[in-house]
Amino acid sequence: MPLNDERLTSTSSGEDQGSDVDSSSDRCDSMTLTSDLDCSRESFTSDSSSKHCTPSSSPPKTITLDEVMDTAKDLFNLSISHEITVNPSFHVDRDSLRQDGLLKVVRDNLHKAFWDILEAELNNDPPEYEQAIRLLGEIREILLSFLNPGANRMRTQIMEVLDMDLIRQQVDNDAVDIKGLASYIITTMGKMCAPVRDEEIKKLKESPENIVTLFREIFRVLDLMKADMVNHSIKSLKPVLACHGVEYERARFQSILDAVPNSLDRTTSWMKSVLEELLSAAVPQEQKGQPPVPGPFQILNAAFLRILTWDYNKNLLPETLVTDETRLQEIQWQLQRSQAVNEVLLIIFSTIGGPIEGLPSLSDRLKKMISVLLDGMHRPDFNLEKSLEGVSAQICCELNKSLTERDYPALSPALQTTLTGQICSITQKDNPIRTLVEDRVQQYFKALICDPKPRVKLEQVPAGLAAVKPELAMLGAKFISLVNYNKAVYGPFYADIIRKLMFSSSPAAGRPPQDTAQDSVVSN
Incomplete structure (x- = not known):
């Protein structure tokens, strides 16, 4: 019989991505999210919490084929419901296979x-x-x-x-x-x-x-x-999932956790490495003779911040983030390009100085040019240094044209060589301009993650990042939307993992963690 060729597709513009997450959180999940994280907070300081807030983990056991099939079905249902919830353009389309496939x-x-x-x-x-x-x-x-x-x-x-x-x-x-x-x-x-x-x-x-x-x-x-x-059917399900998607996804994940041993190993390792990093970076408190213990929300926020620089070639994502892997990778790629564009622009204006200051049209042209030439810089076969040499040549041509139009002398060969060298040097990890931009981007996203009302801070970019402010605001909105929805779904699981890690770690074992003011409940 003829084969039925269908596939699930998701196409959306950058502006729309994640908008359903925001709206669903605003309409239906604010009460649920607060309740779940309140229960999670209690679980950090107590061995017992309400039944619906404490996820259960199964001991190792032999899995039957039927259980494997049931788990695969749960995973599929979880992925589909999540896609319908977070992607406003999710739809089914007939399969269009590659012509050479x-x-x-x-x-x-x-x-x-x-x-x-x-x-x-x-x-x-x-x-x-x-x-x-x-x-x-x-x-x-x-x-x-x-x-x-x-x-x-x-x-x-x-x-x-x-x-x-x-x-x-x-x-x-x-x-x-x-x-x-x-x-x-x-x-x-x-x-x-x-x-x-x-x-x-x-x-x-x-x-x-x-x-x-x-x-x-x-x-x-x-x-x-x-x-x-x-x-x-998908269109009809959207309003239902907008109000009940969090509970549904959590229940499906719990079913997977019940059936498959070690289903949270990568998530636990992720949280453990973040906790160890925070403890090692803590400043000792002389009066107590021991470093301050990071709060659970501080750990969770730091963990999500790490996802922005996650090395997908070396490590698999935590299990609780796999349904958003494509979206998170896309955010990371766009962020890397925006950072590189900002670094190049900072070098240009600091090197050339006065003759090109106060020219927004020139800045916009240079930004578009750099962005286009650095498109695809995340690909393994992309030669960043060679591309930056091409960027430098195009920039010098554009600058010379702008300078001569306004009766300024063109860039000397020595200055062009200096500019090209500085631009190409951003491939080095210890480059001061690169370090400055990356640190301030991290500050920006940390402020968004830690603030209960991150939308207010979307336009408040740190100094030196004004050139890519629209891009940062768009990526920040996408990322925070995914983070807050993920917290709503998996908050109890994170709470259980962090509680066990903190009460088993030394020297803080047995001592309840203290949250800071900025570690309050994060919800959109």
């Missing part, structure tokens, strides 16, 4: 073999209808799947017209009307399809006499109708 070759060959067999059978004398009957049976099941529970009349009609036993009897008596059945199928599809498919149905009615070609087109339109139905 092996899977496409296999699929096309299988399809061709099926349709060739069908055509050969129908062209026999007398015709054979075995493949055609199977085809009609599959079409009947697809049509029935489109019906609402109360559509009994149409269900009965479809079962009567596409009665496989009756059709087989007609075949045996050489009385089957394949074209008449195809006409009924097309008419029924026209009654069920969305208005957007009316033109496709019209084309089916005008299709050529070749019955094989007609059935191929019928299946193509049925695939479109299936995608329409799923997208309608």
